[in-house]
Amino acid sequence: MSHHRNTLKTSFSFSYTMLSLVIVFLFIPLFVVVFFSFNSVKGMQWESASLIWYKTLIYESPSLWAAFRNSLLIAFTSSISATILGSLAAIGIKWYRFKGRSYITTVSYLPMVLPEVIIGISMLIFFSAVKIRLGLFTIFVAHTTFNLPFVFMMVSARLDEFDYSTLEAARDLGANERQTLLKVIVPSIIPAILSGFLMCITMSLEDFVITFFVSGPGSGTLPLYVYSMIRYGVSPVINALTFVMILGTMLIAFFFRKFLKTVAASS
Amino acid sequence: MKGVEVTAQRVSRSYGDFKALDNVSVQIKKGEFFSLLGPSGCGKTTLLRIIAGFDFPDSGSVAFDNKDILPLPPEKRQANTVFQTYALFPHLTVYENIAFPLRLRRTDKATVEQKVMEYVKLVQLEGHINKKPSMLSGGQKQRVAIARALINEPSVLLLDEPLSALDAKLRQNLLVELDLIHDKVGITFIYVTHDQSEALSVSDRIAVMNQGKILQIGTPYEIYEAPATRFVASFIGETNIFPCTVLSCEAHGEEFLLRLDVPQLQDEVFVTDFEAQEVGASLDFTVRPEKIRISHTPPRSNNATMNTFKGIVEEPIYSGFQSKFFIKLEKEPSTLVKVFKQHTVFLEEGPEIQWKDTVYVSWSANDGYLVKDTEQ
Numbered sequence: 299m300s301h302h303r304n305t306l307k308t309s310f311s312f313s314y315t316m317l318s319l320v321i322v323f324l325f326i327p328l329f330v331v332v333f334f335s336f337n338s339v340k341g342m343q344w345e346s347a348s349l350i351w352y353k354t355l356i357y358e359s360p361s362l363w364a365a366f367r368n369s370l371l372i373a374f375t376s377s378i379s380a381t382i383l384g385s386l387a388a389i390g391i392k393w394y395r396f397k398g399r400s401y402i403t404t405v406s407y408l409p410m411v412l413p414e415v416i417i418g419i420s421m422l423i424f425f426s427a428v429k430i431r432l433g434l435f436t437i438f439v440a441h442t443t444f445n446l447p448f449v450f451m452m453v454s455a456r457l458d459e460f461d462y463s464t465l466e467a468a469r470d471l472g473a474n475e476r477q478t479l480l481k482v483i484v485p486s487i488i489p490a491i492l493s494g495f496l497m498c499i500t501m502s503l504e505d506f507v508i509t510f511f512v513s514g515p516g517s518g519t520l521p522l523y524v525y526s527m528i529r530y531g532v533s534p535v536i537n538a539l540t541f542v543m544i545l546g547t548m549l550i551a552f553f554f555r556k557f558l559k560t561v562a563a564s565s
Numbered sequence: 566m567k568g569v570e571v572t573a574q575r576v577s578r579s580y581g582d583f584k585a586l587d588n589v590s591v592q593i594k595k596g597e598f599f600s601l602l603g604p605s606g607c608g609k610t611t612l613l614r615i616i617a618g619f620d621f622p623d624s625g626s627v628a629f630d631n632k633d634i635l636p637l638p639p640e641k642r643q644a645n646t647v648f649q650t651y652a653l654f655p656h657l658t659v660y661e662n663i664a665f666p667l668r669l670r671r672t673d674k675a676t677v678e679q680k681v682m683e684y685v686k687l688v689q690l691e692g693h694i695n696k697k698p699s700m701l702s703g704g705q706k707q708r709v710a711i712a713r714a715l716i717n718e719p720s721v722l723l724l725d726e727p728l729s730a731l732d733a734k735l736r737q738n739l740l741v742e743l744d745l746i747h748d749k750v751g752i753t754f755i756y757v758t759h760d761q762s763e764a765l766s767v768s769d770r771i772a773v774m775n776q777g778k779i780l781q782i783g784t785p786y787e788i789y790e791a792p793a794t795r796f797v798a799s800f801i802g803e804t805n806i807f808p809c810t811v812l813s814c815e816a817h818g819e820e821f822l823l824r825l826d827v828p829q830l831q832d833e834v835f836v837t838d839f840e841a842q843e844v845g846a847s848l849d850f851t852v853r854p855e856k857i858r859i860s861h862t863p864p865r866s867n868n869a870t871m872n873t874f875k876g877i878v879e880e881p882i883y884s885g886f887q888s889k890f891f892i893k894l895e896k897e898p899s900t901l902v903k904v905f906k907q908h909t910v911f912l913e914e915g916p917e918i919q920w921k922d923t924v925y926v927s928w929s930a931n932d933g934y935l936v937k938d939t940e941q
Contacts (some may be wrong), residue, residue: 447879466619467652470638471666471717481665483654 322478329545335537350540359535364516367525368434369503372519376441377498384449385440385491389483392457393465410447417444418511425512432514440512448501449494456490489558498552567616568596568753569629569643571616571722576625578611585611585779586622592779593755598747600756603774604800609757611724612774617646629720630825644721645714645921649729651706652696659685659709660694666717684712684892704735721753726769733742747810761801765789770786773797785812795936798851805857805903806936809834809850811842822870822930824877825850831896835930842935849936855905859890859918863925870930874904878922888916892926902926 338348374399387406391399409417422432422442430436452461464486468478484491506521513522571593579587586608591601609638614620618639625634626765627880653662667677685694688708698706698872714722715886726745728736744767747754758764764771765785772782773796778785781793790928799806809825812833816822827834827850834850842848858864864873876892887907888891894900904926908916919926 302904461650461652463650463652464654465649466639467646467648467713468654469639469664470617470619470644470646471713472669473665474640478859481669482654486654488656 306530327497328540331537332541332544335534335541337537338535340534350544351534351540355538355542360411361538362520362523362527362535365518365520368437368517369520372434372437372441372509373499373502376438376502380437380442380445381449381491381495383447385453385484385487386493387446388450388457389479389487392454393462398548406450407447408466409444410451413446414507419507422511432512433517435507436512436514437517437519438507441498441505442478443499443506444505445498448497449491452490452494452497453487456487496558519537552556566718567751570630571721571753571755572626572631574626574628576612576622576627578608578615578620578622584647584777588593589625589774589779591772591782592752593780593825596751596753597743598754598756598767598769600768600771601760601774602758602761602764602801603926604759606776607774608686609759609774613646613725613757617644617720618642623941627862629740641720644716644723645706646721646723647710647714647727649726651698651710651730653706653709653713656709657700658695658697659690659701660870661706663712663716665713671803680716682889684716687749687883688712690882692838701729704707704739707731707739711743713744715750718859718899719752722750724756726757726759729758729760733769743767765801766886773800775800779835781886790866791934792851792936795849795851795876795938798849798934798936802853803903803905804853806849806851807900808849809935811844811846811848814842814844820931825935829898829900830874830894831898832872832874834872836933836935837931838935839868840935849938851936852933854889854903854927855930856901857904859892859904859906859926860925861918861922864927868929871927872930873925873927874902874932875923876926878918878924880918881916881918881920883916884918888918890918892924901914 333503334342334344335351336349337344339345343400364424387402391403419442420441421436425432425436460483464482465478473481475496503519504521505519507525508523510520513519518526524536524539527536573589573591576586576589577584589608589612592613598659600710601612603609611620615622616634617633618634618637621635629643654665657665662679664677667680672680681694685691688711689811690705690708690712692903693705699710701709710721710727721785727743728739731739740763741750743754747767756764756768765788768785770782770784771788772779773788774780775796781788781797783791784790784897788797789801792801795806798804807827807829809827811823812826813824814821820839821834821844823838825834836850852885863875864871874892874894876894880891880892881894882891887905890904890906891901892904894902906918
């Protein structure tokens, strides 16, 4: 077996070439950005190493931090509401028989497949039609809307593997409907609910297009802020921000992976 | 005796055009191990689910000790179910699964622990209490399910093909254990199965079902030895069945001796029965393969009602303790007769009866039965 593996390793392989190319194209731009974040001057000419842009980022960019706070606020609130709604929808559609069930299922996937521009525009039109002022609330509504199908999909997939007779067993053993939901259904699908929630956070944090249409004055999120910065020329502060975000994302990913593993192992 | 008497009266249930239960009545005694036996789609599971409260009859009544239970939701009925798919809660350990019903009722911790350990011991799962269901074998899972269903101390335990997902050897062991558990807890067991050997080996009584109807209710011995209909005769065990016409019927002690015309055997057959039949009636004649004797020489018959036929061994099927033979009768239309013969002595040169041997098959009049066609 090990002999076989060795021959594979040493021989030229198409897969290895492709892998190297993909890594180069994906990561070289990131390395360039990180590299120049430590430059002491603006522009693509290396002068000397310095932390000046990090200092600017941390101490002299209040509006950037305001945008970041908006992003976090929106991400958490919209993910929580999308997770609750999406999970309940999945449970309801799976276990109750009612009219228009399959219709609702199909429609609920729409925000996932429609181009973001269309969702953005239609939301903008809707909000102005019902005269809701654009701001954090409209962003929250929009993010909840596009996050919901992802939770719905993940929870539904988990429910499909779920044995229906465990619900009958719960009722049989004396649990009422609420106890069945809280003590049997939710605990068994909690990994799917959590991964749906994390996915929502990610998608909400990075969304640009939809947010662009439904944000109002002072309610810009981080991606919108970065975009507006670029319009006045690429500031090395963005480079610094990029590195901070890469580190942050890696840390979060690492811990959540561990966390999800323990959750999965205990269920 | 603990447990309750379970009475179903004129219960019907249809799904669209399909009649799952057609006017079924049955009375299950207190503390009885009662089996509902039949092929898939015969309505046995529907009846069980109606008793459990997961399904509702279109008409009819179900009562525990003469108290109507149909208005009660499943959690209010004194019946608990063991499911075919185990239906264990995957996120809970063995201990937590068994403790689930107690914890729902906010039983104090000490009582929960004491009772759970009692039932863990009953189903012999000591040493597995902290495992998750995914770490258990099929047999262990079903033990957890049994303990969990019993811990509420129900009056009726409903078992929905609990062993069908297990392999043959394990099934036999668990079946014996189930019987022992029944003896210990003493409540009414209603056991749904399509496996006749399971039903025969543990039940006090069996109801044989087909197409939404109960065809016969009786002890395993009655069901096997005196099947009421053609379906029961062929579903329970193996048998030879031939259509026949009654030629004569006369009293013979406490029974009746009938002379039958059996076209497939091209001869007359004698059979005794407790019921008189009209001359000319069309019925089915059946005789179990193990009741037929097989020999190289004609049996010394000092009995005029002995039925003897000559034939050739068409296909011997050796299975260790016994062989199954298909004997092709000499007379047209060369009907095949199934015969079992146990190997009680060891012979150097191989089994006594071999392929292509000319043999005689015979059975006495009281080894055969007359059955009616089921479909009427």
